[in-house]
């Protein structure tokens with residue numbers, strides 16, 4: 437019998453109430469739990485850019501609710517509804533470039549509302565956003581089960597960034613598999629890489645897992661290879677911001693290094709991502725736009741400068757792991773071992 441995973445699913449990144457988007461401010465966690473109230477589409481887009489909410493599925497859900505909120509406001513304004521609302525969708529879609537879930541979710545809303553009256557757009561946009569959130573949660577429970585089945589008893593796992601309830605509609609992608617692996621007794625050791633420079637691993641993944649009562653040890657990003665070489669890690673388990681048609685995977689910077697170490701030292705590398713993260717329109721990883729963020733995110737920490745005056749930094753925040761380093765791609769549609777174009781396209785049909 438599958439373990440009950442709902443006890444591991446305690447927090448929601450996004451809430452839509454009274455036609456307003458509420459976001460748990462992830463910049464402040466774990467020190468403070470404060471929701472940011474976003475009353476305009478510009479505020480929602482800015483919150484996505486500023487990482488108030490982050491994680492590919494969570495930013496998709498947020499954008500969908502932002503679109504629903506915008507529709508209601510545009511109707512109340514009484515201007516040129518359709519033109520103005522399309523401008524809102526474009527603003528949301530430009531908030532971050534790498535995670536395909538953002539534009540995917542906006543396309544879901546746009547397509548569902550095509551040809552409708554303004555009044556119907558208001559209703560259907562919200563229904564579509566609700567459905568995106570519901571389907572993401574359901575996908576995560578399914579992927580948790582499928583991914584955990586790949587893990588042998590007594591395994592150690594290493595995860596990177598935060599892929600839990602905070603990053604999704606709930607439970608998580610890679611973190612859902614880690615949770616299911618622990619619940620089923622297969623995972624004996626959990627390591628989370630700190631994930632410089634925003635520390636999603638240290639701040640968010642540890643916060644989530646410790647609330648679950650799951651034992652987890654934080655490691656420096658560069659420590660992953662050493663742990664793997666020492667036989668402490670049998671599976672590296674990560675999420676994704678975009679999976680290309682050929683199986684190349686964009687994910688948080690540092691993922692590629694773990695994948696290389698896994699292949700070098702005999703551990704396995706698992707990517708867990710809902711189908712909304714699979715981008716059949718992008719043939720391979722070299723075509724993905726990698727988000728570049730402010731160098732100051734590396735040069736200082738919480739306002740304190742850590743590098744010399746005038747120092748320069750290069751701050752791409754995602755990397756691309758080639759498909760040949762991926763041992764398993766877990767989606768809610770099924771598991772692909774050693775993904776490639778043919779196997780992904782077979783699952784797409």
Ligand code: MRU
Nearest residue numbers: 490491492597599603675676688
């Ligand atoms: O910059 P972030 O925090 O949005 O990056 C998030 C990641 O890279 C996650 O691993 C990815 O979105 C998968 S979340 C289920």
